[in-house]
Amino acid sequence: xxxxxxxxxxxxxxxxxxxxxxxxxxxxxxxxxxxxxxxxxxxxxxxxxxxxxxxxxxxxxxxxxxxxxxxxxxxxxxxxxxxxxxxxxxxxxxxxxxxxxxxxxxxxxxxxxxxxxxxxxxxxxxxxxxxxxxxxxxxxxxxxxxxxxxxxxxxxx
Numbered sequence: 001x002x003x004x005x006x007x008x009x010x011x012x013x014x015x016x017x018x019x020x021x022x023x024x025x026x027x028x029x030x031x032x033x034x035x036x037x038x039x040x041x042x043x044x045x046x047x048x049x050x051x052x053x054x055x056x057x058x059x060x061x062x063x064x065x066x067x068x069x070x071x072x073x074x075x076x077x078x079x080x081x082x083x084x085x086x087x088x089x090x091x092x093x094x095x096x097x098x099x100x101x102x103x104x105x106x107x108x109x110x111x112x113x114x115x116x117x118x119x120x121x122x123x124x125x126x127x128x129x130x131x132x133x134x135x136x137x138x139x140x141x142x143x144x145x146x147x148x149x150x151x152x153x154x155x156x157x
Contacts, residue, residue: 043135
């Protein structure tokens with residue numbers, strides 16, 4: 001009898017947004033008992049990347065990672081002007097991770113990109129994922145959601 005243990009707990013969620021519009025995505029993270037934030041601890045960090053393809057493996061920030069055309073948007077964009085920057089905040093607007101904040105009480109994590117940055121991103125079909133890294137053990141990374149990321153062209157410029 002064949003048995004399977006599936007350790008991939010991530011969920012596929014496809015995203016469609018519009019070029020030139022503000023991008024706002026709020027996730028409410030819950031544990032298996034549907035308790036908000038019990039899986040999120042102080043200083044846990046979150047990473048979101050939008051790429052041309054899932055086999056584009058240039059690490060962000062290494063070599064030409066910041067200017068790599070395969071990376072459309074990233075939480076890791078720290079270059080001058082942050083031309084591809086995704087901001088991560090809790091429900092109160094505090095940037096994450098922030099060592100001065102306690103556990104996120106409501107489990108809400110917000111990912112946002114300004115309209116100005118979205119206006120510079122090319123319309124098209126991409127892939128993305130969102131990962132959470134455990135602050136107490138930075139080798140523990142969990143992919144929360146993944147899927148396609150479509151940027152529709154905008155009429156107003």
